[in-house]
Amino acid sequence: PNFENVPGIRFRILGEIRSTPAQPKIEDLNFVPSPYLSGTFDKILTKHELQFQVTQETHRGCPYSCTFCDWGSATMSKVRRFPKERIFDEYKWFGKNKIELLYNADANYGLFVEDLELTEELIETKKQFGFPKKFRAAYAKNSNDRVFEIANMLEDENMCKGVTLSFQSMDTNVLDLIKRKNMKINNFRELITTYREAKIPTYTELIIGLPGETYETFKSGINLLLDAGQHDSLSIYNAMLLQNSEMNKAEYRELHGIEYANIPLLLLHGSIEVDDVVEYYDVVTATASMPKEDWVRTTVFAWVVQALHCLNLTQSIAVTLNSLHGVKYTDFYEGLIAHFENSQNHFGKLIQELMEIASEVSNGRGSLDLGDRSYGNIMWPVEEIVFLRLINSPETFPLINDYLLSNFPQLQHKEVQEMVRYQELTIKKPNGPASISEEFEADWHTYVSKLLLNQSVELNRSRTVIGYSKLESFQSLEDYAREVVWYGRKGSSLFNPTLFSLPV
16 A cells, blocks of 8 residues: 555655654544444443443643643644533443443543533533542633632532642742643632642642652752642652653753653553553653763652552641741651661661662663552552551551651650650541541640631641541451552542540
C-alpha cells in the first residue's frame, strides 16, 4: 500500500523512517464514534467476570499552555465539547454494565456551566442503576464555586474521588518558565478549609524536575502547602518529556539543562502479567537548577512526606509540633530522613532502599517501581508501599518516639508518649482492637482536629479519655491496601472516623 497518502503516520521503508503531514484536527466531535455505544467493549464485558473502570471525555482541548504538557499546545488550545446526548447515553451504558469507577479525561472538568447538568445526570444514573460508584476528574485549574458545587453533589452520593487544587510548583520563577499561573495561596487556604469543613477530599499536585526548581524551592513549596492546610493529599509526580510538549523540544531542553532517563513506565495500580509488553517513558532526572544528586534528595523527600504525612503515619505529630513548638513541617521530615538514613533498623533500611532506587534511575537504570507485590499483584506507587510496610511493622511507632526524643529536646517524655499514642489511634489500621479508650493528660483530639480545619485553638491540658468506638475490619492486608490506601487515598481515608475525646 502507498502509505504516503495517509496523513498523520510514520512508517519505515527499506530501513528509512518517513512521516506524512499531520491529520487535520477534528472540529466536529459528532464525527468521533463512542467506543461504548458502538459495542466495542460488549464482548469483553460478557466474556470476563471482572470489575471494570472506564475513561470518558466530555470535551477536548485546554485553554492553558503549560510547557510540560501537550494538552495546551497550539493544536489543542480550542476547547470542543461532545454532544450532551452522547454523554448521557454513555452514562446509562456505564450504569447498566456496572462500571465501578468513571475516570473523566477532560483537562478541566467544571470549566463550563453545562458541567453542572452533566453531574446531575451522572448522579441520577447512579441512583437508577447503582453504578458508577465513583467519579474522578481533573477539575478546572483555578477552582471556583462551580467546582465546589459539583464536588458537593458528588460527595452527597459518596461518588467523589477528590477535587484537584493543583499547583505543579510554588515558585514564581518556575511558574514563569513553564507558562503557568497559580491561584493565590490565601485563596487556596480558604478553599482547603471550605472543602475540609464540607468533608470533601482534595488533592494538590506537584511535579519534580521542572526547569528553575531547586531542592530548596521544592521543599519550601511543600512547607507552604502544609502550612496552608493541605495535609491529606499531596500527589507528587516526576516530570516527563511528552512527545508534543514544549519541554521536549531540543532547544528548550538545552536552555534549561534538562537530562532524562528512559525507564519502564510506572503503570500505577495496574495488574502485572508475566507476558506484559514493557512500555518506557522519559523522566527528567536533572536540570540546570537541580543536579542529579539533588533530584535524588527531592524524590526521596517527596516519597517520605507523602507516605508519612499525607497517609497519616505522622501527620498529627507534625501538625502538633508545628503549632506548639514552631517546628517547620519540612524540618520535621528532613530531620527524620537524616536521623534514620544510616540506621540498620526498619526505618533506616527503607530509606536506604528509596535512596538506591532514585539513584539508579538518575543514572538511567532501574525503574520507579519498588517491585513489592505483597499487597496485591499490581504496581504500587512507592509512597504507598512505604506506608504499608511501616503500618505493618511493630517497630514503626517506637522508632518515631525515639526520633522525637533524640531531636526535639524541648519535648517532655510524657508529651512525646501521648503525641505518638494519639497518632496511632487516629489511623484506620488493618488490624487492632474493635474499640478502645485510653486516658490522656491533654485533649489531643480536639486540638489536632481544629488545627486541621485551620482554626486557632489552645491545647486543653486536662485529663481526657480518647479512643474510637469501631475499627473497620479487613479480611487481609491486601484488602486493606486496596480499599483504604488505594481506593480511599484522595482525602482523609486513613483517619478512623469514629475517634472521640471526652473529659474525665
